[in-house]
Amino acid sequence: MSIQRVAVIGLGLLGGSIGLALAKHCPDITTTGYDADPATREAARARQLVGTVHDSAAGSVAQADLVILCVPVGAMAFAAEAIRDVLPSGAIISDVGSSKQSVVESLQAALPGHTVIPAHPVAGTEQSGPEAGFAELFEHRWCILTPPEGTPDDKIADLSAMWKRLGSKIEIMDAAHHDLVLAVTSHIPHLIAYTIVGTASDLEDVTRSEVIKYSAGGFRDFTRIAASDPTMWRDVFLHNKDAVLEMLGRFTEDLTALQRAIRRGDGDALHELFTRTRAIRRSIIEQGQDDARPDFGRADH
Amino acid sequence: MSIQRVAVIGLGLLGGSIGLALAKHCPDITTTGYDADPATREAARARQLVGTVHDSAAGSVAQADLVILCVPVGAMAFAAEAIRDVLPSGAIISDVGSSKQSVVESLQAALPGHTVIPAHPVAGTEQSGPEAGFAELFEHRWCILTPPEGTPDDKIADLSAMWKRLGSKIEIMDAAHHDLVLAVTSHIPHLIAYTIVGTASDLEDVTRSEVIKYSAGGFRDFTRIAASDPTMWRDVFLHNKDAVLEMLGRFTEDLTALQRAIRRGDGDALHELFTRTRAIRRSIIEQGQDDARPDFGRADH
Numbered sequence: 170m171s172i173q174r175v176a177v178i179g180l181g182l183l184g185g186s187i188g189l190a191l192a193k194h195c196p197d198i199t200t201t202g203y204d205a206d207p208a209t210r211e212a213a214r215a216r217q218l219v220g221t222v223h224d225s226a227a228g229s230v231a232q233a234d235l236v237i238l239c240v241p242v243g244a245m246a247f248a249a250e251a252i253r254d255v256l257p258s259g260a261i262i263s264d265v266g267s268s269k270q271s272v273v274e275s276l277q278a279a280l281p282g283h284t285v286i287p288a289h290p291v292a293g294t295e296q297s298g299p300e301a302g303f304a305e306l307f308e309h310r311w312c313i314l315t316p317p318e319g320t321p322d323d324k325i326a327d328l329s330a331m332w333k334r335l336g337s338k339i340e341i342m343d344a345a346h347h348d349l350v351l352a353v354t355s356h357i358p359h360l361i362a363y364t365i366v367g368t369a370s371d372l373e374d375v376t377r378s379e380v381i382k383y384s385a386g387g388f389r390d391f392t393r394i395a396a397s398d399p400t401m402w403r404d405v406f407l408h409n410k411d412a413v414l415e416m417l418g419r420f421t422e423d424l425t426a427l428q429r430a431i432r433r434g435d436g437d438a439l440h441e442l443f444t445r446t447r448a449i450r451r452s453i454i455e456q457g458q459d460d461a462r463p464d465f466g467r468a469d470h
Numbered sequence: 471m472s473i474q475r476v477a478v479i480g481l482g483l484l485g486g487s488i489g490l491a492l493a494k495h496c497p498d499i500t501t502t503g504y505d506a507d508p509a510t511r512e513a514a515r516a517r518q519l520v521g522t523v524h525d526s527a528a529g530s531v532a533q534a535d536l537v538i539l540c541v542p543v544g545a546m547a548f549a550a551e552a553i554r555d556v557l558p559s560g561a562i563i564s565d566v567g568s569s570k571q572s573v574v575e576s577l578q579a580a581l582p583g584h585t586v587i588p589a590h591p592v593a594g595t596e597q598s599g600p601e602a603g604f605a606e607l608f609e610h611r612w613c614i615l616t617p618p619e620g621t622p623d624d625k626i627a628d629l630s631a632m633w634k635r636l637g638s639k640i641e642i643m644d645a646a647h648h649d650l651v652l653a654v655t656s657h658i659p660h661l662i663a664y665t666i667v668g669t670a671s672d673l674e675d676v677t678r679s680e681v682i683k684y685s686a687g688g689f690r691d692f693t694r695i696a697a698s699d700p701t702m703w704r705d706v707f708l709h710n711k712d713a714v715l716e717m718l719g720r721f722t723e724d725l726t727a728l729q730r731a732i733r734r735g736d737g738d739a740l741h742e743l744f745t746r747t748r749a750i751r752r753s754i755i756e757q758g759q760d761d762a763r764p765d766f767g768r769a770d771h
Binding site for chain 1 (some may be wrong): 544568592593594595596597602611612614641650651652654655656657658659660661662663664665666667668669670671672673675676678680681682683684685686687688689690691692693694695696697698700701703704705707708711714715717718720721722724725728729732733735737740741743744745746747748750751752753754757759760761764765766767768
């Protein structure tokens, strides 16, 4: 049986985009939703992010055959508890969290006997909240599923099929490997963006006004990433601590080596790295994972 | 006397954009140009980046009242030597380099008795070469002039007026202060982007294919910056060594503090920083220094 009724818990950027994408690509699927914030529920009703916005988590999931938790990773266990008593026994429980080991553990502990299939659509913007979502967010993006051992194949197939209808490409991997891969492609980039923006804000000999005026030299790109949702990202770092610290260690080793090259005036070492890094950009564009236009097309605007 | 004849030495992204912007905004100004690479000269002729492309640097400057050196910072002294014997005595010598102390020193040493006014238009893309330039590159962007003490006011006014006609806003500052400001708004962001892209390329437990597939989580933005011209950036780090090392020291201190917060599970410290960094993004957008659309508008494409 394929998925007919989807409940979305948490109606921010991701939850709202799922609701809108389902309405666009899967009009046969009924959607319900809930958000803990009354103002978000009101905005979700106004934008029709899902078919019916309920005033309780339990109310929204009572008929669901798929529940997608779109809350910060640290709130997963609370969200699971809120729906435990009314969750239909055959329903799939999934999520969109950016770390997966802690999610699968907390959902399995909170919802014993249910089918838990964590998911991570690798997509987003720096915006958050119920006004931020849009139906196209997942198109041409990868959605990683990390089903625990013993998950029925037909349930994995049902969830995969739904994400494919939203435009995503599916990859299935182990939760621990997911957390390591995303530490380098997402978590560390966010951490260093937050750091450099903080560093620039705290200088005494360079004013904040100067930082803003001359941000087109590269800094402004980091401010976009560092404008991402603070609660979501706090939780990512707390819940993917080991992989983040491991990858951060490698990054700082490499940065220290470059620092030494600069101090010693070793231009060849710098040039070698700066040449090597161009190849990855080309591959990302060839595989449709970024805009090929110079400067992301900002200059065309 | 305002500027009538501009010679552009180096016809890559910046030099080509200056030529095209002069043609668009200042059709009264005659432009000549030269590039050390014959293939670039040929491409520059095909794209009409400047009015006349000469086959020698000396030939291109013989009639100029402004010469703009658009070569890597490390090549400034060579470019200056190549034009020394034919440079009209009243001509202004300027450039577009990303560091300014070393440039003003090498140009003054190579061209004694000439008026040297270093300039840095804070604008660019990750593309380079004669195909990359476009006339709008400098619109709404700041152009920083760092005239040495004793520079005649009328010459500064002439150069400022020309950059304003290309759409730039002008700021005048001391070369040393420029180098510190740009270290944080441009040089360190490039250095950490090059580093993380290098780190991700060298992992054994995460494949390059995975890094590319899941790059939309934040990493892809860094690959754009890390695709910038290797020679230009090697020279920036070698020539702005002191300011870069100073700012890099502050960045790594801040990163170490965040690393400790993650290790200790100090969510409040993370949340506080992640909230604070949003304000700078808002100011950058309010001041027209970045695209207000989510994700730089990539999703609209």
